[in-house]
Amino acid sequence: MTTSTPADTRTLATTPKTRRRVRPHLAATHRRAAWIFAPSMLVSAIFVYAFIGVTIYISFSNWKIGTNADLSLREPLGATYVEMLQEFRAQSSLRNIIVFTVLFLAIAILAGLVAALLIHHVAIGRGFFRTVFLLPYALSFIVTGVVWRWIFAPATGINEILRAIGIADPPGWTTDTTIIGALNDPSGTDFLKVQLGVPVALIPIIVAAAWQLLGFAMAMYLAGLGSIPEEHLEAASVDGANAWQRIRHIVLPQLWPATVTCLVLLLHVALKIFDLVVAMSGSGPGFVTDVPGIYIYNYLTSRYDKASAMSIVLLVMTLAVIVPYLVRGYRHERKA
Secondary structure (H helix, E strand, C coil), rough: CCCCCCHHHHHHHHEEEHHHHHHHHHHHHHHHHHHHHHHHHHHHHHHHHHHHHHHHHHHHHHHCCCCCCCCCCCCCCHHHHHHEEEEEEHHHHHHHHHHHHHHHHHHHHHHHHHHHEEECCCCHHHHHHHHHHHHHHHHCHHHHHHHHHHCCCCCCCHHHHHHHHHCCCCHHHHCCCEEEEECCHHHCCCCCCCCEEECHHHHHHHHHHHHHHHHHHHHHHHHHHCCCCCCCCCHHHHHHCCHHHHHHHHHHCCCCCHHHHHHHHHHHHHHCHHHHHHHHCCCCCCHHHCCHHHHHHHHHCCEEEEEEEHHHHHHHHHHHHHHHHHHHHHHHHHHH
């Protein structure tokens, strides 16, 4: 059986007073925070979430550009989505953006990691090499697209090198309609009209985008490498671990937060890619380099409901990745 000591009694006696002192202070802090964030929350509610709601509604409506705004709901509901998803161009756009996103993320993140590992261990000229890799990140996608369009032009650029080493018929790159690793015959089904695989014409665009963004990934990884204690690497060396074992068992696990951050931020760039594709190839022959951004832009002059439907599909694809990341971050903060 326990008994209350005088000290406990004093603590219990002072607790209500402490709460009375703290609670008004916290309430005032919350009120100030609410007033500070209220304008930005109001603007976000109107110009982000309200507009998303309007776009969703239009995607279910009969509204088409060139006629009076018809905001009546289309029958059956969702017919615009069904019509769009059965369209060859829409299927090409979705195939291309998935292929582009997967390969772009893999190349940019891997190249950024390798560049960061090399620069982190360079004793002289680290700032110079860091600047060299970061400089493309300062360019616009339009400038990058113009330069890389010339490099991958069928008659010039890299094809001159390929012909010089004996390849008589090099790829047409951005004008090539070949699908690498085609998985299906598009004529075999009524719904799937596009050939699944990696379009050759997308490769130059993926290379150009990875070239521009690898500097961003490198900067993220350099910050992560700087936070790894040298004692861990020295202890592993003393235990006989070689360079690859130190990278695999010590460096890469501690760089995982930087990898996740790169993945989410670059994914955002990949899904909304537009200007780089326009500068290099546009939609391409047979929509082989078409992406949802170009699809939406083109249909804004003819089918506003269909452009809105593709916008919502793109939003859902983005949320499918962003929301789990935000939930993970929220749970991590609560545990901390």
